[in-house]
Amino acid sequence: MSKMHLKLKVNGKSVETLCEPRELLIHVLRERLNLTGPHIGCETSHCGACTVDMNGMSVKSCTVFAAQVQGAEITTIEGLAGPDGMGVLQTSFREHHGLQCGYCTPGMITRAHRLLQENPNPTEEEVRFGMAGNLCRCTGYQNIVKAILHAASELNASKEAAQ
Amino acid sequence: MNDLSHDQRVAGLKGLGSSRKRVEDARFTQGKGNYVDDIKMPDMLFGDFVRSQYAHARIRSVDTSKAVALPGVIAVLQAADLAPLGLHWMPTLAGDKQMVLADGKVLFQGQEIAFVIAEDRYICADAIELIEVEYEELPVVVDPFKALQPGAPVLREDLAGQTKGAHGERIHHNHIFRWEVGDKEGTEAVVAGADVVAEEMVYYHRTHPCPLETCGCVASMDKINGKLTLWGTFQAPHVVRTVASLLSGIPESSIRVVSPDIGGGFGNKVGVYPGYVCAIVASIVTGRPVKWIEDRMDNLMATAFARDYWMQGKIAATAEGKITGLWCHVTADHGAFDACADPTKFPAGFFSICTGSYDIPVAYVGVDGVYTNKAPGGVAYRCSFRVTEAAYFIERMIEVLAIKLGMDSAELRRINFIRKEQFPYQSALGWEYDSGDYHTAWDKALNAVGYDALRAEQAQRVADFKAGKTRSLMGIGLSFFTEIVGAGPVKNCDILGMGMFDSCEIRIHPTGSALARLGTISQGQGHATTFAQILATETGIPADQITIEEGDTDTAPYGLGTYGSRSTPVAGAATAMAGRKIRAKAQMIAAYLLEVHDNDLEWDVDRFVVKGVPERFKTMKEIAYAAYNQAIPGLEPGLEAVSYYDPPNMTYPFGAYICVMDIDADTGVADIRSFYALDDCGTRINPMIIEGQVHGGATEAFAIAMGQEIAYDEMGNCMTGTLMDFFLPTAWETPHYTTDFTETPSPHHPIGAKGVGESPNVGGVPAFSNAVHDAFRPFGLTQSHMPHDHWRIWRIANQLGLHG
Known part of the structure; x- marks a missing residue:
């Protein structure tokens, strides 16, 4: 199959690659751009392990074709890290034991990041609903929810302090 | 550090009992984990399977010509290509053999027929579409009872005429084994003469561990x-190395097996799968690295399922409710090949723990394993070898008996529990329970949930329902479970002849930090965090200065891996014992340095102190430096230790779980109001991780009890091959958990720990299921099979006439 010239902005950097239009975004990221943070768990949009941010929205990159992302701005877990690697969400997941095997975690944190942009002050119910597209087999979600609620209050507190 | 108080020094170690944050999390939260599909090597090829569309068919022909002609396709392997190497069949962990690639016929939908090797996964997928398989359909058997009928189709033609299998006599061409434990005649006599007998068929349906990361591997043969x-994705990398060596003839010294980060296992990643064998052969044939990664449908349809036990039970009791005997017969559906991962002597695993937490004087268990046209497996899905089936069986039978007696089932449990003073307790089916205090745990649990008030509320709800004031019912699900985990001992437990010990090697570096390597492998349990805690307490080296490594057979000592909650009971014990060897040598060094006799020293957190002279001591850090840099007469330099630990017995964690749910009789929707989990896993190493394990295991139990299943239609089509059909709960429907504990140490484990990872699955399933049953008990329900999805709950209500 002939290849297309794909130009993207990934984690703030302009990148170019050749790929087939039918290639899935998750494969472009993992195989061509070596961003192995997002994972593949189902290939049917159910599990959310492949969640990335695309043009300001959470998408499941296992069901997005390369042909659909020409010129898009993509953020993966690798782009969410602070200068020392750990951001507020990452630290909160660690502090609240919001992960075990770690396989869902990049998608989970990437989705949580977007959720807190959409709703900076969510209730527990809103977190549970807003995260329902991301499956975890290890934690039972209770500590994930706790971690996100804690991260929200931390982020809000630092926003207030800045104002 | 020397100015710190005793308590400050203890806290600084982050040893046993500390809710230490996990060292694994920095890489996982930053997307820097290293899972098998992240591995990329120069020239790496990708392999994938052509799989059977039929559950039972003869393969007439496989036309690969169009596929082979596709640019980028390297080769297509079939059984005939593997046969000269003797690799077209492989041994299973249960002593059966399994086709690697279809050898003349297929026995389940999704079975591997051909292995396509291509430059990348897209070309591979294209090639698979181009391969034409001509099938001749054969009659399909998906019901294990029908499989044993006289005229049933012969599934395993390779076993024709064989009346003996790996586990004794075969009584039918689709029969695998019969396994019997206990006193059959004695039990039947008690049942025949009992005041009360409750009899029930309890089905624990087929399901699947479904870790979020599927199975896969990268094989690389270096021809130079x-x-x-x-x-x-290996839960037991050393076992894989040994099996790979036995199969291929390559010496173990020339095979390196590495388990990188594993994205959940839950038993799914214990077995050896055709993909591993084919990737190895493909790499040997092509001289290039070959990657094989399952997709989700492959995972659910072809790699190891769990459960599928039909359990016929009879429980006998006096009129007052004292249990006098338990009889059980299981028809075990193993699918097309017996690919359980049980210890060799236990073809039904530790199912004979089914007398549960109760003092039952006589019991009998018989299990018949049966072949059907379903995927092979029978692995322990977050449980220790069929313990979940056993716990579900006894906890349902207790409820059924309570109905028959007209008793409250909490009280029925209480009067039958093994009493504290009976431990170590010899069960009627041959197990020696190490320790327990069931009454204390039960009372704590019932008080915590306000049991009496819940029953009163339930009675009012039933009255209101009958009066037409509500359409909601209320169920209180009780469960008290005893697990049996931590296999060995070696004298009882082996897999394919490999004894089930485990191991730890420790090196203390000259500046007082340490490296420890173990024969186990974490799949999310946090071994790098908790094993360092055990060592910190044993050696006085802060956990933050101890690196834990697992999963690389070139560096880790031989071990049997991580499943059956065996890591803490066995490798955790090895870790403690190796730490004690370090301390023994350290004591001699300290004695030399302090110019006293060994016996004049005592251990104090992180140092040896001269008895009665607290200002004279040597810290482990000082001792480590001296071990390498000071010539000590009669002692070799260095500070290292190895322990291979063969446990004297298994450990018996237990717990009390109580689920309260509200059920809408008209929609069948169950709303979990609360879930209380009390676990006693002996000594608690890291309470934060224990709580996390309980949340996760209970959520798996919730899924299994309330909707998750691997279902087949009559043609053997798998109906649940995607996450659309196979229920994995989201954050939205998953309940909130309250955790609690009692602490009864194991008397034979070096630190008293028992293991916890699987308890919530084992104890959780009966709690959820009993809650559903309990809601309908006032309307005459005694037994209804799981999973209790909305439709099945609605059907219960409908069949009981609750829809008017």
Whole structure:
């Protein structure tokens, strides 16, 4: 199959690659751009392990074709890290034991990041609903929810302090 | 550090009992984990399977010509290509053999027929579409009872005429084994003469561990030095190395098996799968690394399922409710090949723990294993070898008996519990329970949930329902479970002849930090965090200065891996014992340095102190430096230790779980109001991780009890091959958990720990299921099979006439 010239902005950097239009975004990221943070768990949009941010929205990159992302701005877990690697969400997941095997975690944190942009002050119910597209087999979600609620209050507190 | 108080020094270690944050999390939260599909090597090829569309068919022909002609396709392997190497069949962990690639016929939908090797996964997928398989359909058997009928189709033609299997006599061409434990005649006599007998068929349906990461591997044969390296999703990397060596003839010294980060296992990644064998062969044939990664449908349809036990039970009791005997017969559906991962002597695993937490004087268990046209497996899905089936069986039978007696089932449990003073307790089916205090745990649990008030509320709800004031029912699900985990001992437990010990090697570095390597492998349990805690307490080296490594057979000591909650009971014990060897040598060094006799020293957190002279001491850090840099007469330099630990017995964690749910009789929707989990796993190493394990295991139990299943239609089509059909709960429907504990140490484990990872699955399933049953008990329900999805709950209500 002939290849297309794909130009993207990934984690703030302009990148170019050749790929087939039918290639899935998750494969472009993992195989061509070596961003192995997002994972593949189902290939049917159910599990959310492949969640990335695309043009300001959470998408499941296992069901997005390369042909659909020409010129898009993509953020993966690798782009969410602070200068020392750990951001507020990452630290909160660690502090609240919001992960075990770690396989869902990049998608989970990437989705949580977007959720807190959409709703900076969510209730527990809103977190549970807003995260329902991301499956975890290890934690039972209770500590994930706790971690996100804690991260929200931390982020809000630092926003207030800045104002 | 020397100015710190005793308590400050203890806290600084982050040893046993500390809710230490996990060292694994920095890499996982930043997307820097290293899972098998993240491995990328120069020239790496990708392999994938052509799979059977039919559950039972003869393969007439496989036309690969169009596929082979596709640019980028390297080769297509079939059984005939593997036969000269003797690799077209492989041994299963249960002593059966399994086709690697279809050898003349297929026995389940999704079975591997051909292995396509291509430059990348897209070309591979295209090639698979181009391969034409001509089938001749054969009659399909999906019901294990029908499989045993006289005229049933012969599934395993390779076993024709064989009346003996790996586990004794075969009584039918689709029969695998019969396994019997206990006193059959004695039990039947008690049942025949009992005041009360409750009899029920309890079905624990087929399901699947479904870790979020599927199975896969990368095989790389280096033709220059003859070394095979295999990275993969292996819960038991050393066992994989041994099996790979036995199959291929390559010496174990020339095989390196590496388990990188594993994205959940839950039993799914214990077995050896055709993909591993084919990737190895493909790498040997092509001289290039070959990756094989399952997709989700492959995972659910072809790699190891769990459960599928039909359990016929009879429980006998006096009129007052004292249990006098338990009889059980299981028809175990193993699918097309017996690919359980049980210890050799236990073809039904530790199912004979089914007398549960109760003092039952006589019991009998018989299990018949049966072949059907379903995927092979029978692994322990977050449980220790069929313990979940056993716990579900006894906890349902207790409820059924309570109905028959007209008793409250909490009280029925209480009067039958093994009493504290009876431990170590010899069960009627041959197990020696190490320790327990069931009454204390039960009372704590019932008080915590306000049991009496819940029953009163339920009675009012039933009255209101009958009066037409509500359409909601209320169920209180009780469960008290005893697990049996931590296999060995070696004298009882082996897999394919490999004894089930485990191991730890420790090196203390000259500046007082340490490296420890174990024969186990974490799949999310946090071994790098908790094993360092055990060592910190044993050696006085802060956990933050101890690196834990697992999963690389070139560096880790031989071990049997991580499943059956065996890591803490066995490798955790090895870790403690190796730490004690370090301390013994350290004591001699300290005695030399302090110019006293060994016996004049005592251990104090992180140092040896001269008895009665607290200002005279040597810290482990000082001792480590001296071990390497000071010539000590009669002592070798260095500070290292190895322990291979063969446990004297298994450990018996237990717990009390109580689920309260509200059920809408008209929609069948169950709303979990509360879930209380009390666990006693002996000594608690890291309470934060224990709580996390309980949340996760209970959520798996919730899924299994309330909707998750691997279902087949009559043609053997798997109906649940995607996450659309196979229920994995989201954050939205998953309940909130309250955790609690009692602490009864194991008397034979070096630190008293028992293991916890699987308890919530084992104890959780009966709690959820009993809650559903309990809601309908006032309307005459005694037994209804799981999973209790909305439709099945609605059907219960409908069949009981609750829809008017």
